[in-house]
Structures are given as structure tokens and as C-alpha cells.
Amino acid sequence: MPPESEIQQWLKLAQQDISAARVLLASDPPLLESGGFHCQQAVEKAVKGYLLWRGVPFPRVHTLGLLFDLAEQQDASFRTVRDECEWLTRFAVQDRYPHGRKISHNKAKEALLAAETAVRLVRNRLPFEAQP
Numbered sequence: 001m002p003p004e005s006e007i008q009q010w011l012k013l014a015q016q017d018i019s020a021a022r023v024l025l026a027s028d029p030p031l032l033e034s035g036g037f038h039c040q041q042a043v044e045k046a047v048k049g050y051l052l053w054r055g056v057p058f059p060r061v062h063t064l065g066l067l068f069d070l071a072e073q074q075d076a077s078f079r080t081v082r083d084e085c086e087w088l089t090r091f092a093v094q095d096r097y098p099h100g101r102k103i104s105h106n107k108a109k110e111a112l113l114a115a116e117t118a119v120r121l122v123r124n125r126l127p128f129e130a131q132p
Contacts (some may be wrong), residue, residue, distance in 0.1 A: 002011035010049030012132040014119050015101070017042035021112050025105075032108040036091035039108075039115035040064070043085050046122040047071050047078075053130055081121050084114045 017038040040062070047067045049060045054074045058067060065086050071078040072106035088111055090101070103111075123131065 007049050007053045007126070007130045008132040009031075010045050010052060011119075011123065011126075011130075014045040014049065015121075015132065017045065018115055018119060021115065025108050025112060030105055030108065032090045032103045032105060033091070035108050036088070036103055036111050039111040040088040040091040042115040043088055043118040046119045049130075050122045050125060053126055062089060064089045075125060077121065077125070080113070081118045081119075085118050088114060 021035045021038035021042065024031040024038065027070070043064055044067065047064070047070075048058055051070055051074075056070050056074060058070055061067070063083075068078055068082045068086065072082070083094060091111070
């Protein structure tokens with residue numbers, strides 16, 4: 001098993017992304033695409049932390065579907081949040097560049113809720129010692 005401190009670092013970063021998304025979405029005006037990016041990042045980092053805890057190698061990708069494929073092989077409960085989160089992959093790159101799709105405030109709130117749900121699922125699957 002890898003050092004738990006590395007797992008804790010992944011989860012800390014995921015929580016920081018959740019916090020950043022909250023601030024960005026609450027700003028005036030709300031920074032929706034940037035908030036969406038941090039929602040995607042929170043899910044990505046939390047799932048990677050889980051995979052690290054399980055000893056599952058993962059590629060350096062931002063594609064949440066691929067990461068959920070790996071997580072679901074370890075724990076079927078990841079299916080419960082996959083549909084809610086997989087669409088967040090678009091925020092990793094494409095929506096952050098000119099001519100990317102714009103997001104509504106409601107969709108951004110949905111992204112934050114999805115990210116919070118995924119991070120909570122991961123934290124509930126890890127032992128106390130792996131928690132940040």
C-alpha cells in the first residue's frame with residue numbers, strides 16, 4: 001500500500017478544489033467556467049486518491065469516465081455517482097478556452113453538488129487513517 005500521506009494529499013487537493021469552486025460560483029459576477037473546472041478537478045483528484053489507496057495504477061488523464069471505470073472495478077458504489085459526474089470532464093480543458101461552451105449558473109451549481117457527492121463517496125470508502 002502506498003504511503004497514506006500521498007492519499008491524504010490527493011484528498012486535501014480535492015477539498016481545496018471544492019472550496020475554490022464554491023468561492024468562484026459565489027463571486028459577483030460568478031466565474032462559472034472556472035468553478036466548473038475546479039469541480040472536475042475535485043472529482044478527478046478524489047478518485048485518484050481512492051485508486052492509490054486500492055493500489056490501482058491510473059494514467060495521467062482528466063477523463064473521469066476512465067477513472068470511474070477503474071474505481072468501479074474495485075467498488076460498485078462508484079456507479080451511483082458516475083452519471084452525475086462524468087459530464088464534468090468537459091471542464092478539464094475544452095470549456096476553459098475561447099469558443100468553449102458556456103455554462104449556466106444552475107448547471108454550475110449542479111456541477112458543484114456532483115463534485116461534493118463524489119468527494120464524499122470517496123471519503124466514506126477510505127479508512128480513518130487515510131483521511132486528510
